[in-house]
Every structure is written in C-alpha cells, then in structure tokens.
Amino acid sequence: MCGIVGALARRDIVPILIDGLKRLEYRGYDSAGVAVLDSGQLKRVRSTGRVSELAREVAATGLTGTLGIAHTRWATHGVPSVRNAHPHQSSNEMVVVHNGIIENHEFLRQFLQAQNYIFESDTDTEVIAHLVHFHGRQEPDLGRAFRTALGQLEGAYSIALISRSYPDLLLAARKGSPLLLGLGEGETFLASDAAALIAHTRRMLYLEDGDVVEITPAGYRVMTLQGEPLNRQERISHLSPETAELGLYDHYMQKEIAEQPRALTDTVEPILARGFTPDLFGVGAQACFSGVRNVLLLACGTSYHAALVACYWVEAIARMPCRAEIASEYRYRTSVPDPETLVITISQSGETADTLAALKHAQSLGMHHSLAICNVPESSLVRQSTLSFLTRAGMEIGVASTKAFTTQLVALFALAVTLAKTRQVLTEGAEAAYFDALRRLPNKVQHVLNLEPQLRLWAERFCRKQHALFLGRGAHYPIALEGSLKLKEISYIHAEAYAAGELKHGPLALVDAEMPVVAVAPNDDLLEKLKSNLQEVRARGGELYVLADNDSHFSPSEGIHVIRLPDHEGILSPVVHVVPLQLLAYHTACLRGADVDKPRNLAKSVTVE
Incomplete structure (x- = not known):
C-alpha cells in the first residue's frame, strides 16, 4: 500500500527519489518523506501533504546526495503526522523505510526501551531502525547486523535502510511485500513498484520472499537471511513511462474508463488469435483443465465482484461447480479441500496480500492446480501460480479499478469457455457465438462511453444524495455490487447493492423519495421479474434510475429515469453494464469535489492484511 524508492548512484539522486514517489x-x-546522505550527514524531510508539497520543502532545503531512500506512507500504526511519517531514524546514525506490518513490534519496542532507546513515533517501523542500530553496536558489519535484526521481525515487510557510517551501502529485504531492483549503468535503484523506476531503467530484478540485498557502487548482492548467495533473474519491464501520463484528461480514472475499448481489444486479441485453447493459460493447462472437477475463485474488492460473475459463467457454460470466496476470509475458516479443485486468484496488481495468503493456504491444503488472473506479469501472484492469464489493461493508476475489472471479466469468460471445450460440453455453434460476442465487445463499450453526457446529468442528481441502492439479478447482481462500491469509494455516498429479489426481505424499508435506486436491467430471462421488483420501489415513492438494454422496452416516466444502452449483449452483458456505473460514480465524485484518483483512507495496491 505504501511506496518505497531508493538509489545509490554517482549523481544527485534526490530528483530520482521525488520522481519515483510521484x-x-x-x-x-x-504522508511522504525522503532521507539522503548529504556531506556525510543524514538529512530528512517529511510531510503530511502530497508529494508535490514534499518536493517544495526538499527544494527549499537544497537537499542533495548520491545515496538515499524515500517513502509514501499509508497509516496503519499511528495517525497520519510528520512524526509518524517515514523515513524513521535511530540515534542520527541510520534511517529506514518500510512497507508491511511488524506484528511483534510491541515486544520489540519494550525490549529496545529497556536498552534506553527513545521512540519518537507511534509506528511499528521505528523498531526496525533501533533494532538494527542495537545489533550494529555489537557487530562491525552492518549487513550482518541488518540480517540479525530481520531474523527477529515477525510479519510482512519490504525494508530499505541507509547508515551515516556506510556512505556506499544501501540495504534492503523483502518478506511478503513487493520489492525490486532497477539496474542502471553504474547505479542501482530500489522500489516497491516498477512504475517508480521506468523513467530511469527497464532492467528490473524482482526479489523473492526472504531475499536480502546489499547494494554498493560495484553492484548488488542478493542473499538469504543467513548470508548465502542467491541468483535472481534480470527482466526487462514492458511498462511505458507514457502510460502514467494524464494527457488531456482531468483524472486518471476518467482516462482509464475511456481506455477500456482499447484494453478490451488488447485482452481479446490472443483469444481470437488462438481460440479457446488451454495454452492461453500456460504450459500444462490442458492436463490441469482435464483433471479438475470444480473451481474456487479467491479475490478481494472489485476483483471479488469479477469472481462472482465468473461463477455464473463457469457453471452455465462449463457446467462445473464453482464458488467465489473473499480471500481475506477464506484462510481463516475451516474448509474442505479437494485436490481436484482449480484455484483461481484474481488481482490487478498481483501483490494483494490477502489474495497471496489465500493462495498459499489453498496450496498448503493440497490444492496445487492454481491459475492467476492478473495485469502485472512480474507480480508475486503470477510467480506463485502454476498457470496464468495476463490481462492487457495497461497501467492502472486510479485507486478505483475500472479497465482492470472489465479485462478480468474477459479473461474469466475465456476461461469458462475453455473449460467447457476441454470437458466437451461446448457446441460449435455456441463457440462461434462466443467468438462473435468477444469481437463486438470493444465497440459495445465504446457505444456506452458515448452516453457519458446523460450519465453526467444523472450525477447532478446523485451528488446531493447521502445514500443509494443498486439492484441487479443473476450475473448482474455482482455488477450492482461493483456500481455500489465505485460510488461509495470515490464520492463517499453511502451505497448498498442487493439482488433485486431480496428487496422485499428488508432493504425496501429504506426506500423513500430521497433514496435513489439504480437498476441494472438487461433484456434477459430475469427482466420481467426485475420489473416487478422495481414496481415495489415506485409504490414506496422511490426514484428509479434504470440502465436498460435498447431492446428491453423500458420507458421513462414520473420517477423513472432511463438510459438506453446497446441491444442486449447476451452472456457478456455484465461487461457492458458496468461501464455506465463507473461513469456515474466518476461524475458524481467530481461534482462533490472529491479527490477522484486518491480517495481518502484507500490505497491502490493493498499489500497488508
């Protein structure tokens, strides 16, 4: 959730650190902060504002240096404040930045306080700085002192540390939280995300769990906690710096919503080129798909909603039992493992801590058939899974996921059809129809994007509300959940979603003239039942906002607002229907003056439990 940047070079690295944080x-x-070794002294600048504010403070101090670390913090222990911002220091001797959570920090704090260490913050991170300093007093090799301290830490972390006494050494370690090296000519960088370094190098080296690295002017050494050398493969990142540019858009979320036709085209392309074949999902997929008899989907947040849609598809198309579970709950309950289960994990970043932990738990139970649906090829989730499908959404910067979600749906649809074909329950006619639907999909989404002015008008009504209900049926119930999530996470309007048939079992009590009710109304087999549910809303004075297929015969009237989408897109309709909900949330948030790309209290990549 937080961001780490570090560098050791022969040039001033302060601009590199600030650019990486941005x-x-x-x-x-x-909060954000930076620390460098400047003229033999460790100097820190920290701020609770945006990185742009930190940059101004850094410029005002004239900070320069060839060795440094920087950090953006998402608060876990201790309120957002300068005193709790990273980097943290010990005895003016060393500074540290840290992502993750040190679970035994209270015990370590008590131990260190007994050794006369004074704590300046409320964070778990500060114990790392003092603990390394404590061992450094007894061990002349800072690298060994660092590894000794790491051996006492419990929890998940990625850590970077520099010391005043070691002007040519940058130390780092990873356990459960992502960290990578960027390799330049005569300079080495460190970051929690390749996006921070792509402007300076495409050569990346991804650290594995348990790795410790020592960076010097001569290069780097990766080793175990015991100091034994390790070899890690260098990779070339295909990220482009231009993908992180805002261009003509007001917000990244707006840009990413608009990019969906291209993202869908790129994701569909290999499917159309190869057909619904197991090799789309990696070597060994044919044998895996032939041997499994049920499917388990593990995900969090928006990705969990994609998993819920996939359950409908897998059971309807492949005729296999399928269930979706929230990753953060799955490993904390007693479940009945089945080694013939295909475990599918879904994550935009591939670094979602709860999803990674859920996968490891499933594997520990003997379920070794695993498939990752992910947008980042070098991610931990892809590396820890036996199979993978890479969505081609491109870099997604807005916290509220949009194009990552729709490309996940395409990947899961292709999987459902491929499983059906492998199990010989797919007719040639159905396969041809699914191909045609995938071909049409980007144009259908573009048609919906052209309706943006109408959704902006809806947003003018929503922006004055405090609550909203979202309704859907069948595979569109998860789309209602996603629409509700989008509205609440960026506009801060309280929103809930229900399967429309559940309305009369309690939620109907909330409906009045001040409660807008959004209905996802595709022209499918459940349309008439949905219409009956919506009449229940109108009978209680509720205001209806209906997203209807062009051929569903919904007409606007008093208290019923209708936006007509393209003709019904069949089984891929959920992909089409989620786009107007994204636009509604976006424009509502804009009208309320919210920080659309950086909603309060939230982070893009959730790398802590």
Missing part, C-alpha cells in the same frame, strides 16, 4: 502516488498514501 509515480507511486496512485498506490495511496497520507
């Missing part, structure tokens, strides 16, 4: 702003943060 490129990590999308991950979410509430």
Whole structure:
C-alpha cells in the first residue's frame, strides 16, 4: 500500500527519489518523506501533504546526495503526522523505510526501551531502525547486523535502510511485500513498484520472499537471511513511462474508463488469435483443465465482484461447480479441500496480500492446480501460480479499478469457455457465438462511453444524495455490487447493492423519495421479474434510475429515469453494464469535489492484511 524508492548512484539522486514517489502516488498514501546522505550527514524531510508539497520543502532545503531512500506512507500504526511519517531514524546514525506490518513490534519496542532507546513515533517501523542500530553496536558489519535484526521481525515487510557510517551501502529485504531492483549503468535503484523506476531503467530484478540485498557502487548482492548467495533473474519491464501520463484528461480514472475499448481489444486479441485453447493459460493447462472437477475463485474488492460473475459463467457454460470466496476470509475458516479443485486468484496488481495468503493456504491444503488472473506479469501472484492469464489493461493508476475489472471479466469468460471445450460440453455453434460476442465487445463499450453526457446529468442528481441502492439479478447482481462500491469509494455516498429479489426481505424499508435506486436491467430471462421488483420501489415513492438494454422496452416516466444502452449483449452483458456505473460514480465524485484518483483512507495496491 505504501511506496518505497531508493538509489545509490554517482549523481544527485534526490530528483530520482521525488520522481519515483510521484509515480507511486496512485498506490495511496497520507504522508511522504525522503532521507539522503548529504556531506556525510543524514538529512530528512517529511510531510503530511502530497508529494508535490514534499518536493517544495526538499527544494527549499537544497537537499542533495548520491545515496538515499524515500517513502509514501499509508497509516496503519499511528495517525497520519510528520512524526509518524517515514523515513524513521535511530540515534542520527541510520534511517529506514518500510512497507508491511511488524506484528511483534510491541515486544520489540519494550525490549529496545529497556536498552534506553527513545521512540519518537507511534509506528511499528521505528523498531526496525533501533533494532538494527542495537545489533550494529555489537557487530562491525552492518549487513550482518541488518540480517540479525530481520531474523527477529515477525510479519510482512519490504525494508530499505541507509547508515551515516556506510556512505556506499544501501540495504534492503523483502518478506511478503513487493520489492525490486532497477539496474542502471553504474547505479542501482530500489522500489516497491516498477512504475517508480521506468523513467530511469527497464532492467528490473524482482526479489523473492526472504531475499536480502546489499547494494554498493560495484553492484548488488542478493542473499538469504543467513548470508548465502542467491541468483535472481534480470527482466526487462514492458511498462511505458507514457502510460502514467494524464494527457488531456482531468483524472486518471476518467482516462482509464475511456481506455477500456482499447484494453478490451488488447485482452481479446490472443483469444481470437488462438481460440479457446488451454495454452492461453500456460504450459500444462490442458492436463490441469482435464483433471479438475470444480473451481474456487479467491479475490478481494472489485476483483471479488469479477469472481462472482465468473461463477455464473463457469457453471452455465462449463457446467462445473464453482464458488467465489473473499480471500481475506477464506484462510481463516475451516474448509474442505479437494485436490481436484482449480484455484483461481484474481488481482490487478498481483501483490494483494490477502489474495497471496489465500493462495498459499489453498496450496498448503493440497490444492496445487492454481491459475492467476492478473495485469502485472512480474507480480508475486503470477510467480506463485502454476498457470496464468495476463490481462492487457495497461497501467492502472486510479485507486478505483475500472479497465482492470472489465479485462478480468474477459479473461474469466475465456476461461469458462475453455473449460467447457476441454470437458466437451461446448457446441460449435455456441463457440462461434462466443467468438462473435468477444469481437463486438470493444465497440459495445465504446457505444456506452458515448452516453457519458446523460450519465453526467444523472450525477447532478446523485451528488446531493447521502445514500443509494443498486439492484441487479443473476450475473448482474455482482455488477450492482461493483456500481455500489465505485460510488461509495470515490464520492463517499453511502451505497448498498442487493439482488433485486431480496428487496422485499428488508432493504425496501429504506426506500423513500430521497433514496435513489439504480437498476441494472438487461433484456434477459430475469427482466420481467426485475420489473416487478422495481414496481415495489415506485409504490414506496422511490426514484428509479434504470440502465436498460435498447431492446428491453423500458420507458421513462414520473420517477423513472432511463438510459438506453446497446441491444442486449447476451452472456457478456455484465461487461457492458458496468461501464455506465463507473461513469456515474466518476461524475458524481467530481461534482462533490472529491479527490477522484486518491480517495481518502484507500490505497491502490493493498499489500497488508
């Protein structure tokens, strides 16, 4: 959730650190800071404002240096404040930045206080600085002192540390939280995300859990906690710096909503080129798909909503039992494992801590058939899964996921059809129809984007409300959930979603003239039942906002507002119907003056439990 940047070079690295923090702003943060070794002294600048404010303070101090670390913090322990902002220091000797959570920090704090260390913050991170300093007093090799301290930490972390006494050494370690090296000519960088470094190098080296690295002017050494050398493969990142540019748009979320036709085209392309074949999902997929007999989907947030839609598709198309579980709940309950289960994890970043932990839990139970649906090829989730499908959404910066969600749906649809074909329950006619639907999909989404002015008018009504209900049926119930989530996370309007048939079992009590009710109304087999549910709303004075297929015969009237989408797109209709909900949330948030790309209290990549 937080962002780390570090560098050791022969040039001033302060601009590199600040630029890296700016490129990590999308991950979410509430404070930022930088520390460098400047003329033999450790100097820190920290701020609770945006990185732009930190940059102004850094410029005012004239900070320069060839060794440094920087951080954007999303508060876990201690309120957002300068005293709790990273980097944290010990005895003016060393400074540290940290992502993750040190679970035994209270015990370590008590131990260190007994050794006369004075704590300046409320964070778990500060114990790391003092603990390394404590061991450094007894161990002349800072690298060994660092590894000794790491051995006492419990929890998840990525850490970077520099010391005043070691002007040519940058130390780092990873356990459960992402960290990578950027390799330049005569300089080495460190970051929690490749996006922070792509302007300076495409050569990346991704650290694995348990890795410790020592960076010097001569290069780097990766080792175990015991100091044994490790080899890690260098990779070339295909991220483009231009993908992080806002261009002519007001917000990244707006840009990413508009990019969906292109993202869908790019994701659909390999499917149309190869057909619904197991090799879309990696080596060994044919044998895996032939051997599994049920599907388990694990995800969080928006990705969980994609999993819920996929359940309808897998059972309807492939005729396999399928269930979706919230990753953060799955590993904390007693479940009945089945080794013939295909475990599918879904994550935009591939670094979602709860999803990674859920996958490891499933594997520990003997379920070794795993498939990752992810947007980042170098991510931990992809590396820890036996199979993968990479969505081609491109870099997504807005905290509220949009194009990542619709491309996840395409990947999951392709999987459902491929499973059906592998199980020989797919007719040639159905396969051809699914191909045609995928071909049409980007144009259908573009048609919906052209309706943006109408959705902006709806937003003018929504922006004055405090609550909203979203309704859907069948595979569109998860789309209602996603619409509700989008509205609440960026506009801060309280919103709930229900399967429309559940309305009369309690939620109807909330309906009045001040409660807008959004209905996802595709022209499918459940349309008439949905219409009956909506009559229940009108009978209680509720105001209806209906997203209807062009051929569903919904007409606007008193208290019923209708936006007509394209003709019904069949089984891929959920992909089409979620786009207007994204636009509604976006324009509502804009009209309320919210920070659309950086909603309060939220982060893009959730790398802590």
